């Protein structure tokens with residue numbers, strides 16, 4: 001208070017004798033209170049302007065902040081060109097493709113995070129190409145979550161000899177671009193969607209499950225129980241096996257995977273042949289067919305048809321032709 005008294009007196013606003021009087025004391029209290037309010041206001045305005053999203057001048061519809069990355073696929077209406085930056089063979093017919101998400105153009109001052117696809121967990125993208133004069137479009141689920149590989153996303157795609165887009169992708173070389181659009185899909189994972197999930201996947205049908213499992217386990221507040229039955233022809237065909245095993249080991253029992261092989265080697269401890277009703281019953285989550293549990297399925301149509309039959313036998317409802325988020329049995 002003394003320091004403020006000296007400053008006020010020095011400024012020549014009032015003299016020291018007045019400040020020592022009862023009226024002067026009241027005057028000083030008002031000065032101190034005004035200074036406090038002013039400082040608080042300055043602090044608030046400073047913080048607010050520092051956290052406000054920064055507009056990019058060249059593309060006014062785009063807002064970027066230093067904390068929120070730009071989502072590349074905000075709508076399903078636009079096609080975006082994405083450059084292939086890496087391609088690795090994971091098995092004799094499946095490649096991992098890494099695509100670069102283009103940075104938005106404009107004046108971006110300072111550091112800003114790389115863009116992300118902005119896909120809700122469990123949704124997919126469309127990839128399009130002109131093949132023999134026809135525009136072909138197919139769906140693919142990225143195996144990376146937003147920001148996991150900054151500025152890039154990964155696709156895991158099995159190539160079919162007579163396939164259109166899968167073959168087109170397998171012939172792509174690093175540096176070439178593909179047309180991508182999204183988000184697409186009715187499913188959107190959130191930690192409160194169900195208490196437990198039974199996931200049944202075949203071959204590349206693992207991709208949506210992998211995305212959901214990763215997102216769920218990365219969230220420490222999520223206690224959803226996850227059980228995966230994953231079918232393949234041969235042991236070499238099992239995709240993301242190390243990643244799935246690592247996730248299981250680090251999940252504190254929240255996630256369990258059971259592999260099933262059509263052609264199992266002699267020392268195989270998982271399932272053999274096709275997925276049976278008995279193996280589903282053995283590996284489904286505790287709680288079974290209760291209302292707080294959901295089933296997610298993705299795989300070749302003949303396998304999916306067989307699974308629908310098994311699930312109905314266990315007591316699950318018949319899935320809708322086009323699945324909706326609220327369905328108990330959801331087919332991707």
Ligand SMILES: Cc1cc2nc3c(=O)[nH]c(=O)nc-3n(C[C@H](O)[C@H](O)[C@H](O)COP(=O)(O)OP(=O)(O)OC[C@H]3O[C@@H](n4cnc5c(N)ncnc54)[C@H](O)[C@@H]3O)c2cc1C
Nearest residue numbers: 138139140141156157158160162163164165166167204207
């Ligand atoms: C929501 C969703 C997500 C998907 N995510 C992925 C993913 O992450 N990775 C991935 O690899 N695939 C994924 N798929 C499958 C993908 O969309 C294509 O169906 C697949 O790549 C084949 O497309 P294509 O254009 O190469 O073949 P198409 O032109 O559709 O088929 C041409 C020929 O290829 C062969 N063929 C195609 N599909 C099969 C099959 N399943 N089994 C046997 N032969 C076949 C047949 O000979 C067929 O006649 C997903 C599908 C959906 C619906």
